[in-house]
Amino acid sequence: xxxxxxxxxxxxxxxxxxxxxxxxxxxxxxxxxxxFARRLERGDGDDVPGPFHGGFLxxxxxxxxxxxxxxxxxxxxxxxxPRFVGGLYTDFIVRDERSHESWLVLGDAPGDGRxxxxxxxxxxxxxxxxxxxxxxxxxxxxxxxxxxxxxxxIARIDEVRRRIGAGDLYQANIxxxxxxxxxxxxxxxxxxxxxxxxAPYMAYLAWDETHRAPGTSFxxxxxxxxxxxxxxxxxxxxxxxxxxxxxxxxxxxxxxxxRNARALLASEKDRxxxxxxxxxxxxxxxxxxxxxxxxxxxxxxxxxYASVHHLVxxxxxxxxxxxxxxxxxxxxxxxxxxxxxxxxxxxxxxAEIERQGRGFFTGSLGFIDTRGHAAFNILxxxxxxxxxxxxxxxxGEVSFHVGGGITWPSDAAAEEQETLVKGSALxxxxxxxAEAAAAAxx
Numbered sequence: 001x002x003x004x005x006x007x008x009x010x011x012x013x014x015x016x017x018x019x020x021x022x023x024x025x026x027x028x029x030x031x032x033x034x035x036f037a038r039r040l041e042r043g044d045g046d047d048v049p050g051p052f053h054g055g056f057l058x059x060x061x062x063x064x065x066x067x068x069x070x071x072x073x074x075x076x077x078x079x080x081x082p083r084f085v086g087g088l089y090t091d092f093i094v095r096d097e098r099s100h101e102s103w104l105v106l107g108d109a110p111g112d113g114r115x116x117x118x119x120x121x122x123x124x125x126x127x128x129x130x131x132x133x134x135x136x137x138x139x140x141x142x143x144x145x146x147x148x149x150x151x152x153x154i155a156r157i158d159e160v161r162r163r164i165g166a167g168d169l170y171q172a173n174i175x176x177x178x179x180x181x182x183x184x185x186x187x188x189x190x191x192x193x194x195x196x197x198x199a200p201y202m203a204y205l206a207w208d209e210t211h212r213a214p215g216t217s218f219x220x221x222x223x224x225x226x227x228x229x230x231x232x233x234x235x236x237x238x239x240x241x242x243x244x245x246x247x248x249x250x251x252x253x254x255x256x257x258x259r260n261a262r263a264l265l266a267s268e269k270d271r272x273x274x275x276x277x278x279x280x281x282x283x284x285x286x287x288x289x290x291x292x293x294x295x296x297x298x299x300x301x302x303x304x305y306a307s308v309h310h311l312v313x314x315x316x317x318x319x320x321x322x323x324x325x326x327x328x329x330x331x332x333x334x335x336x337x338x339x340x341x342x343x344x345x346x347x348x349x350x351a352e353i354e355r356q357g358r359g360f361f362t363g364s365l366g367f368i369d370t371r372g373h374a375a376f377n378i379l380x381x382x383x384x385x386x387x388x389x390x391x392x393x394x395x396g397e398v399s400f401h402v403g404g405g406i407t408w409p410s411d412a413a414a415e416e417q418e419t420l421v422k423g424s425a426l427x428x429x430x431x432x433x434a435e436a437a438a439a440a441x442x
Contacts, residue, residue, distance in 0.1 A: 001057055001086070001205040003367065003375075005097050007198035008228060008305055015367075019120065020087030021109040022317040023207075025057055025083040030067040030333060033060075033368070034326040040088045040109060042370035046342050050094040051233075054107050055369035058086015059205055059223055059379070060333065062363040067330035069344060074351035077359035078177075079219065079386060081398060085207040091120065138184035138192055140430055141395070148176035150416055156353050157412040163349055164408045172340035172349045174199030175361065175403025176419065178431050185394050186222035186385040189429065193383065197226040197306045197425035203365045203379035210295050223381040225359055226425070228305050231335045231364045233375040234325055238295075238318050239285065241432045243277045243337040245405055246270030249421045250304070261309050265302055269409045274300055274311050276407070280336035280343060281315045287331045289317035307425040325374035329364075335378045338362040340405060360384055361401040383426060400426050 002016045012263045027036060037056040048054070061083045063076075090107025106117045148156075153176050160172045179367065182189070206222040230242040248264040251257030264270060278296055285294050297314040299433070319328065339362075340346030361384070365378030388395045402423035404415050
């Protein structure tokens with residue numbers, strides 16, 4: 001799997017991890033992650049560059065819900081996604097995206113059944129010497145299928161506005177889903193996505209039957225994320241969350257691009273939408289922070305990505321003694337920017353209106369290392385891939401969601417159009433090579 005800081009800001013370290021000590025098994029609740037992550041002890045050895053020093057790498061499904069609260073009553077997501085995927089890793093490559101230096105890190109976990117470090121190093125170098133990866137060859141095998149019509153999505157937005165007018169909540173993020181059959185491996189598709197929609201919190205993670213917990217059943221698959229959004233970053237003392245709210249399309253030329261950016265920064269509606277989520281983030285951090293340490297450090301800041309501009313804010317705090325990364329996950333997950341406010345009311349409204357689970361969409365992917373440091377993205381701008389034919393790993397089906405935050409001033413038709421802007425780069429990644437390259441240039 002990889003955590004890939006491919007482009008955008010902040011951009012620093014990328015990690016490619018392989019040959020896990022063990023895969024995720026038996027996890028069902030968010031707090032189950034604590035014991036699993038601690039199964040790998042911090043050992044002696046050389047200093048490791050970058051933020052990850054070995055430990056848990058994996059993804060959490062949105063359908064885990066808010067820790068310690070009742071789960072929303074909703075049908076399973078259409079692909080019956082697992083709640084967790086990932087594993088414990090001591091072997092990985094770290095790349096500094098500023099200096100362009102890379103390091104190979106190999107570690108021992110006694111009794112794990114793997115070959116000695118020297119043998120693993122020789123095997124890896126031999127594989128790298130013979131790497132002859134061909135350019136990604138992808139071809140769609142069906143049209144892009146939209147599962148909720150524009151009219152129905154607009155009706156859902158109007159229903160959220162009715163709930164807001166009735167005082168049930170202030171904001172809810174409502175999404176809809178696309179699928180497409182495609183020939184080509186999930187790795188080839190990720191390589192394509194990386195060209196078309198590079199972002200600072202990209203990630204690739206594949207899973208198979210080794211990740212199944214006893215008594216569970218789910219198909220193998222992969223996550224291909226081009227996420228621009230950070231759920232949180234934790235260095236053992238200080239935690240930062242970076243919610244996104246407010247979207248505008250990139251312009252067709254420099255002048256139009258600048259006009260769109262200025263208009264987004266000046267938009268009272270989008271600034272108010274971000275302010276609501278910043279307030280929610282402050283409250284969430286307040287559950288685990290030293291009193292008086294929660295601070296908004298940037299509001300709003302404009303960030304520009306491949307196909308959109310966003311408004312972003314940084315909210316940071318120092319954590320109380322005894323608080324660990326899982327406590328922070330429990331306080332923040334799922335991210336307020338992709339639920340709404342108040343969070344529990346928004347989760348209930350989302351379940352009622354969308355009528356099915358989201359799977360990994362708007363969940364999180366990241367790490368908890370052996371020091372207790374952690375970082376997780378929010379799984380937006382994310383493709384979920386599954387094989388279409390067990391006999392051919394190069395034939396698959398892809399699913400992705402797009403959505404947006406709905407507030408009382410929202411215009412339903414404009415919100416519908418915004419979802420298509422957000423999904424444009426994902427859709428382009430599924431096109432034949434020439435069309436995808438053209439979309440990337442746009």
